[in-house]
Amino acid sequence: MSRILIVDDEASICWAFSEFLTDEGHVVDVAASAEEGLKVAAAKKPDALVLDVRLPGIDGLTAMRSFRDLIGGAPIVVVTAFGNLETAVRAMEGGAFDYLVKPFDLDQASSILTRALEKSKPADRPTQALALDDAGSLLGSSPVMQDLFKKIALVAPADVPVLITGESGTGKELVARAIHRHSRRHRGPFLPVCLAALSPSLVERELFGHLRGSFTGAGEDRKGLLELATGGTVLLDEIGDVPPSLQVKLLRAIEHREVTPVGDARPRITDIRIVAATNRPLSDLMASGEFREDLFFRLSVFQIQVPPLRERREDIPVIAGHFLRQARGVEDGSIVLSDETLRELQSRPWVGNVRELRNTIEHAAIVSRGREIRVTHLPPPSTPGSTGQATRPDQEVQDRIVQWTSQELREAPALPEEHSLHERFLELTEAPLIKTVLEQCGGNRAAAAQRLGIHRATLRQKLRNYGIG
Structure with a gap:
């Protein structure tokens, strides 16, 4: 049994949470403000604190240090209705x-x-937060973005390699920059290297440098990017395009924090953090022998999956408004997107993700001469084929269902009523559906239930039935 203090000004949340925790055997104290919570914490030291961000008087994040002085190393769980990257980091x-x-x-x-x-988890980190500027913002309040913010905040101070995956145009470089800006290396350089843009013969020289005379045309010594970035972070973009012949050398550079220039036998010590990004499935590349497993495991100490725009459509109005202000250079709201335009933007497939949305808004800002962006000002949406991406597999799914049904009817033409064909189909398809939605919602069951269109109690029962944690 533990004593838990809930500090929240919403009485309904306090009551529901308090009843739930009491049923689980905990002793619960409740306060409606940070000031009241500090008095309760001083009188009855809690084993854990649940602290809302927006409170009357002192806000929760500001009050965290005062609570920490009173409760020592007791864990603090922060609650917010307006989460963003800065909130997560703070x-x-x-x-x-x-x-x-x-x-x-x-x-x-x-x-x-x-x-x-x-x-x-004791408080051993500095409380000063670093905010992203407008040009490098990660925008959104959807559940998948909240989960992304949390992961960035968790891994930024850890100084371990990070592997960022996601479709083209989702903002993988923005995530890498956010990790750098909120790390202890934020005063050092951030060097993005697009490996796909370099020819195989140049990759080694660019990354590791070379000595004078090491090859034809090498008239002087030159430091590589890994050495120039000492004290900072290197983003290896499109890591799946690293030539196999270079992967062993790159693995050694990451493991031993040293680089060996072309033409030199003496390694040089470096102090860098490696962040890698890719839109290619590295598992497929490993299976075909194009990518080393040991390099993958070294790069993926911490993995972050950046969600595609179609999985966070509720963020589109905010992102589109941000791009419109940038395109027109105004902040006073004199240029707006019509309601019809917003509905159109939220209905598009966005195969090019955030990058395509930005191009769309910039195009509309040029075409429009008035104070309102209308649907007629938008360019046509991109199609899957126009971006080189695979067609949405709806037809493939339907074909597989037909094949499975035909096979089941052939093998078992008459099933007992308690094992109907429909029930067997649901068992096969519903569990992975629910699991995937729950993962995409960052484990938030309320958001997952909303996305699935079922009641939370129904979702909870199905999770128990299918053994999904």
Whole structure:
């Protein structure tokens, strides 16, 4: 049994959460403001603190240090209805164990508190946060973006290699820049290297440098990018395009933090952090022998999957408005997107993701001469074939269902009523559907239930039935 203090000004949340935790055997104290919460914490030291960000008087993030002075290393779980990258970073830098985004699922919150109580996380990080400027913002409030912000905040101070995956145009470089800006290396250089843009004969020289006379035309010594980035972060973009002959040398550079220029036998010590990004499935490349498994495991100490724009359509109005202000150079809201235009933007497939959305808004800003962007000002949407991406596999899924059904009818033409064909089909398809949606929603069951179009209680029962944690 543990004592938990909930500091939140929404009485309904406090009551529901308090009842839930009490049923699980905890002792719960409640406060409606940070000031009141500090008094309760001083009188009854909690084993864990649930702290809302937006509170009357002192806000939750500002009050974290005062709470930390009173409760020591007890874990703090931050709650917010307006999560963004800066909120996540400030929470983690302030020593929070985790943070929840409203509306949250009580089972999910209980699971986080259980882990927090098992392993407290003391505040050992500086509380000053670094904000991204407008040009490098990661925008969005959808559940998948909240999960992305949390992962960036968690890994930024860790100084380990990070592998960023995602479709082209999703913003993988923005994620890499955010990791750098919120790391201890933020005062050092950030060097993005697009490996796909370099010819195989130049990659080694660019990354590792060379000595004078090491090849025809090498008139002087030259440092490579890995050495020039000492003290900072290197983004190896399109890591799947690294030539196999260079992968061993790159693995050694990451493991031993040293580089050996072309034509030199003496390695040079470097102090860099490697962040890699790719839109290619490295698992397929490893299976075909084009990518080394040991390099993959070294690069993927921490993996971040950047969601495609079609999985966070609720973020499109905010992102589109941001690009429109940049294109027109105005901040006063004098240029707006019509309601019909916003509906059109949210209905498009966006095979080119955020990059395509930006191009679309910039095009519309040029075409439009008035104060409102209309649907007629938008260029036609890109089609899957125009970007080289595969067609959406709806037809393939339907074909597989027909094949499976025909096979089942041939092998078992008369099934008992309790094992109907329909039930067998649901068992095969519903579990992976629910699991995928839950993962894409960052484990937020309330958001997953909304996306699936079912009640949270129904989702909870199905998770139990299928054994999905």
